[in-house]
Amino acid sequence: MKIHIPKLKHTESGNFFLMAGPCAIEGEEMAMGIAEELVRISDRLQIPLIFKGSYRKANRSRKDSFTGIGDEKALKILAKVGQTFDIPTVTDIHETHEAAMAAEYVDVLQIPAFLCRQTDLLIAAAQTGKVVNIKKGQFLSGESMKFAVEKIQESGNNNVILTDRGNSFGYSDLVVDFRNITIMRGNQVPVVMDVTHSLQQPNQSSGVTGGRPALIETIAKAAIAVGADGLFIETHPEPLTARSDGANMLPLAELEGLMRQLIRIREAIR
Template sequence: MKKTEYSMKITDRVILGKDKPVLFSGPCAVESFDICMEIGSKVKNWADQHGFAYVFKASFDKANRTSSDSFRSIGMDQSLGVLERVGKELGVPLVTDIHESYQAEEVAAVVDVLQIPAFLCRQTDLLLAAGKTGKAVKIKRGQFMAPEDMKYAVDKVRSTGNNNVCLTERGFSLGYHNLVVDMRGLPIMRQFSPVVFDITHSVQQPGGQGGSSGGQREFAPILARAAAATGIDGFFIETHPEPAKALSDGPNLIPLHRMGDFLEMLKEAWTLGRKFESFKVE
C-alpha cells in the first residue's frame, strides 16, 4: 500500500509527514493560563529531548460535551488570549478545534492548525471555511466513517487551494460507550494525507459515566505503541498535572509527570516502525 507523498506545513520548522514525528499535546480544554503554561513548558522540554516537533493543543470551547451541565469554556476571547500568550512565550505553534464555520477566520488569526472534530468531519461548509483560512487543517475521522471515505473530507479542504491538511484516527464506535481502533485504517488514510494518531480519545468511553465520558488510560501505552509501529506521522496526547481535577476528559488524560517516559517509549516504537515501514507481504 503506497503511502502519501503529501506533507502538512505548520510552520517553517514544523512539517507533518517528514522524517520527524510531530506531537500535538496539551490539556483537553483551556482552563487557565497557568495550567496551560505548566503543561506546555514541560511537554515542550520532553518533546525536544526525545526528538518530536511540538504543537501546543488546548480547546477554546468544548462544544460537544455529553451533558449541558459540563464545563465548556472560560469564554472564546479569554481562551484565545491564553492560547496566543502561550504560543508566544513558549515559541511553539498552536492547534485548537472549531465547531462552526463562522469561527474559522477569528480562530485562524491566533492558531496555526484548525482541528475539525470527529463528529463534524463531513460538514462541507466547516471544512471549506477552515481551508479558506490558509492555515493547516487537521481532520479527525468520524467514529462512523470508513477510513477510505475520509479521502473526500481531505478533497474538500484541498478544493480551496489549501493542501496543508491531515487526518487523525481516534477509533470506531462499537456498541455503546466503547471505541475500538482498527490499525488497518492508519495506512489506508495515509494514502490521502499525513496521519496522526489520537491516543487520548482512542481510550475514551463516550458517555460511559452517565452525564460524562469515561476512559481506560491503562490501554493508552499499548495503542500508542501499536500505532507508532505503523510508521505514521504524528501523535495527539492530552495531559494534565491532576487528571482527576481536569475540567474535561479526565479519565483519558496522561498524568503530566509520566509524559517524559511516555514520549521516550513512543519515540522508540516510532523509530522501529519507520525502520520496517517498507516491509511488505504480497
C-alpha cells in the same frame, strides 16, 4: 509525509510529531505550565510539538458540563503559549464563523470527528489558509476520509492532516482499527493517532464520559509501529482534577517516559 506548519521545530529528527496539551484551556497558569513541560520534553527528545487546547467544548452530554472560560480569553491564552514558546498551536472549531476567529490566534484548525462531514465548516477552515486537522468520524471508514481531504484541497489549501480517534463499538465504547492509519496515508497527507480520545467510553448513564487510560501506552505503541506520522495525546498534571475529559488523559509526568519508548519503536521500523 511533510506538511508546512509554521514554527514546527525538530522536523529533521525523523521522529513522529506530537499534538499534546490539555483537553480544554482552564486558565493561563495551567496552560503555560503544561506548555513549558511539553517544550522541555520535545526539545530534549527532538520531537516536533504542536500545543493543543480547546478554547470551547461544544460536544458535551450534559448542560452543566464545563465548556470553557470564554472564547476570547481562551484564544488569547493559546496565542500567548505560541508566542512565548515559539511553537505552533491547534484548537478545534465547531461552526463556520469560528474558523476566521480562531485562525487569528492559532496555527492549526481542528475539525472535530462528529463534524468531519460538514462541508461548509471544512471549506471555511480551508479558506483561512491555516493547516486543517480533520478527525475521522467514529462512524466512518478510513477510505471515506478521502472526500474530506478533497474538500480542503479543492478549496485551495493543501495543508491537511487526518486523525484517527477510533470507531464506535456499541453504544458506550470505541475500538481502534489500525488499518485506517495505512489507508488514510494513501491520501498523501500526514496521519495522526488520537491516542487518548480513542480510549474514551462515551455515552455513560451519568452523562460523563469514561475512559481507559491504562491502555494509552498500548495504543500509542501500535500506532507508531504501523506508521503513524504523529500522535495526539491530551495530558494534564492531575487528570482527576481536569475540568474536561480527565478520565482518559495521560498524567503529564508520564509523558516523557512514553515518548522515549515510542522513539525506540520508530527507530526500529525505519
